[in-house]
Amino acid sequence: MTPLLSVEHLTGGYGRRTVVRDVSFTVERGELCALLGLNGCGKSTLLKSVCGLLPIREGRCAVDGEDCTHLHERQRALRMAYIPQRATPIAGRTVLDVVLMGFNARLHLFETPGRGRRQLAAETLGQLGLADMAELDYAELSEGQKQLVILARTLVQDAPVMLMDEPDSALDFVNRNMVLERIRSILKSQNRGGLITLHDPNFALAYCDRLLLMKDGAIIGQVAPGEIAPEEIGAALSLIYGPVRVLRHPGGFVMVRAAAEER
């Protein structure tokens, strides 16, 4: 069966500078993959290249077996949705208006979202705990709430592939768990696939089916936490994070820094 998203030998970057080299991976339907790596290792560049925001120099990227390289924006938006690391500061639009922007690719040029879509947008806000904020000015929200609104916008876009660049960076502990849980359950129930960059490997261990480990613009390893022993996970994560240990606890795994004598 063809994977939902398949990236093959992708090489790309900004202008002449190559940032991502010969990267290949797949994301299946219903799967949430984490892209882990240190600052500047090329995570965001990889996501943008997959999105088509940066030109791909070599290799290809396909959704459901269909090459995406030459699609225009509208066709692309029907296949993949993207959460940027930093969303545009929008002034003077209601929260609901911002979410409604997510329907753009499914509307005719001059069509405005109708009652059904407004209802769906309001429900999506409700699922993220923002039910009574729909009519507020988006600019008045906290950074974390804005991130939730952008997530709602991405969800209503209803694309099979979701690419998320640190969608949790401004969230508190409770909201971060809530959001990752939500993303995971939506991907499972709607059979979509997600690729998410995260800074905290513990959240990746807790919520993601597979971790792609990235270093210096290349994928250097993959871990499926459910399938292997904590020691093996620890060994793989050490390739990125230096000396670490992964411990098992009743809810899953946690990564901690190795004790001084072990380093």
Add this chain to the structure above:
Amino acid sequence: MERRAEHHQKLAAAAFAAAGVLLLAAALGSCCVGKYPISLEEIWRILTGGAVKDMTRNAFFTLRLSRTAMAVLSGAGLGLAGAVYQIIFKNPLASPDIIGIASGANLGAAVAIVAVSGTMASVAVGAFAGGLLAVAMVMLLVHATRSLSTSTYVLAGIIISAVANALIMALKYCADSDSELAAIEYWTMGSLAAVTAEKVRTILPFWVLGFGGLLLFRRQVGLLSLNEEECRMLGVRLRPIRRTILTLSTLLVASVVSVTGLISFTGLIAPHIARVILRRQNTQTMVLSALVGAVVLLAADILARSLYAAELPLSILTTVIGVPVLLWFLCRRGGDAA
């Protein structure tokens, strides 16, 4: 949430009602005031087919009606275009001049005055073509850089404006200082004195295309307020959509400016007033901005022909009216926020 939404709906309804009443009052005033005053009663009789002097009827139909219509079209056009520019350039200082249309139109008018006949028709055609040409050059320049960012448009606009201004200076230097130079200068101050019904009819198709087109593209205008990457990932075909919107707004502004000359400040200030009133930057703001622009321009034109024995240039009065109104709204908002 319900209460907030309701409150905002009431606010918007009140704002539109007030703008509508003001627009009607200013339009009636504009029909009355002038060298040959017409009373409201006479207007009523003209409209209902009553008996009035031929002189009055002529003044109403040949002078006042077309002049009032042009004031409404100009103000609404500049107001809407200004709101669109401020949204898509994400810049509260953006006005229709930002991508070179004013300088281009100015150059076109100057060429017509100095190098061609200098008749009113040639100046209008020159200004219209000049404005369109300047924006076309800006788009070519942006295309050549292969850049997707809006700031490239602003930079290209600065370049084309600078070139146009240099050429205008050269033309002024060569111009006959008694007649031509004065005509070039006078054109940049804007006036509705020379409006005729024929001119209004000629520009109307372009105006309708620009104004209606921008309203149809309202959702895309809102999406263009996002940064380029977000916009594209939401499925907006950035290049064609942005070019279409800029072309529509250029048609709108050029159709106005070709008849009136440059009118300063209306396109900049009307969107601000609309935004301060509604506290939103959406389609409603665009429409209210058009209404506010029309009211400001009508008021300015009434003053232009009643303050002084000779007619005053329009741009002086749009500025004189616009600034205090904007200041008042800004101060009021400051008080509310505290």
